[in-house]
Amino acid sequence: MKSGVTQLYPLPSADRELEGTYLAHDLREYANDSTPYIYANFVTSLDGRIAIPRPDGSGLMVPKNIANERDWRLYQELATQADLIISSGRYLRDWAQGRAQEILQTDNPKFADLRAWRSARGLKPHPDIAIISSSLDFTIPDVLTQDGRKAIFFTTANPDPKRVREIESKAGQVIVAGENSVEGILFAQRAFELGYRVIYSGAGPKILHLLLADGVLDRLYLTFANRVLGGKPFATIMDGALLEPTADFKLDTLYFDAAGVDGLGQLFASYDRL
Ligand SMILES: NC(=O)c1ccc[n+]([C@@H]2O[C@H](COP(=O)([O-])OP(=O)(O)OC[C@H]3O[C@@H](n4cnc5c(N)ncnc54)[C@H](OP(=O)(O)O)[C@@H]3O)[C@@H](O)[C@H]2O)c1
Structure with a gap:
């Protein structure tokens, strides 16, 4: 029998299956008419x-x-x-070196239920992908635009017109969303104008910074594996200037997964931005 997780918050605590735990969060219910609902995970x-x-x-x-x-x-x-998954120039460079994998693996039979979940809601197997990049320095894998998937590239002011033409002829739209750095607020506005309502960031710490600095991140999912690693250098969830004011959150849910990380256990937490 597969082992489940224990919900620790909200109380009362309860045991449940691991599978379906975050589908039950029903994030598409948060889609609204003014801003996209944006969430991130680490x-x-x-x-x-x-x-x-x-x-x-x-x-x-x-x-x-x-x-x-x-x-x-x-x-x-x-x-x-x-509807849209945020990734970065770094992801495409890793992809080119064979070091990255599909973000959402609805083509993997192991996740056939997730493909069916999307299909039942009239969604294509793959969400579109937003690549945030100042450099636009990457090659674009064919897989990015297969199965009806669109790629949108959010970049900074005055991109090289030749490079923009190259990207647009191969893969999709290039959108300027900031002067020296892509700005969270412009990203969110442009994505909303393009029709995206529910946006997932699977990207790293600089992208979390741009989302938090402009107050456009709605929910943060964190998994705490019960291990201490040490070592340098390392990345943590956010990289960038001090946030003023701070980004404050309220605990939404907390689950204990005793079976995770080789039986050490892990906590699955989600936080809503205040
Ligand atoms: N443990 C986890 O859950 C988790 C989650 C995510 C990532 N990671 C890991 O964390 C490490 C760092 O991730 P990452 O390099 O993807 O993170 P990142 O630092 O957020 O993003 C890197 C790239 O995104 C673009 N970018 C970021 N902020 C930008 C801005 N304001 N304006 C324009 N472009 C911007 C840049 O692309 P260009 O250089 O092309 O301009 C930059 O190189 C990786 O090893 C990754 O695997 C771990």
Whole structure:
């Protein structure tokens, strides 16, 4: 029998299946007529590491000893509910080197129920993808625009027109959403104008900063794996200037997953921005 999770908050506590835990959050219910509903997710060690150096020293990766199947299942449940998934130039560069995988794996038979979940709601198998990048320095994999999926590239002022033409002829629209840095508010407005209502960020700490600095992130999902990693350098959930005012959150849900991370356990938490 598959082991479940224990809901610790809101009280009273209750046991439930792991599968369906985040589908039950029903994020599409938050779609509204004025702003997109934006949520992000990270798995972190207890000492706040979301990424550590690759064994060959070239860049950072999610630590293998905190990534785990049970967290991945819930990650997939979050991505399933989106119209648009945010990723970055770094993701496409990793993809080109064979170091990245599909964000939402509805083509994987293991997640056939999630494909069916989308289909039952009239959604295509894959949400569209937003690539946030100043450099526009990446190659675009064919998979990004297959199965009716669109790619939209959010970038900074005065992009090289030749590069914009190249990208648009291959993959989709390039949209300027900031002067020196893509701004969360402009990103959210442009995405809303394009019809996106429910947006998932599977991207990293700089992108979380742009979403929080402009107050456009609605919910933050964090998985705390019961492990301390240490080491330098590392990435944590956010990278950028001090937030003034701070971004304040209220606990939405908390689940304990005793079976996760090789039986060490992990906490699945979600927070709503105040
Ligand atoms: N543990 C987890 O749950 C988790 C989740 C996400 C990521 N990670 C890991 O964390 C590490 C860092 O992730 P990441 O590099 O994707 O994160 P990131 O620092 O958020 O994004 C990196 C790229 O996004 C673009 N970007 C970010 N902010 C921008 C802005 N304001 N304006 C314009 N472009 C902007 C830049 O692309 P250009 O360079 O093309 O301009 C930049 O290189 C990776 O190893 C990743 O695997 C872990």
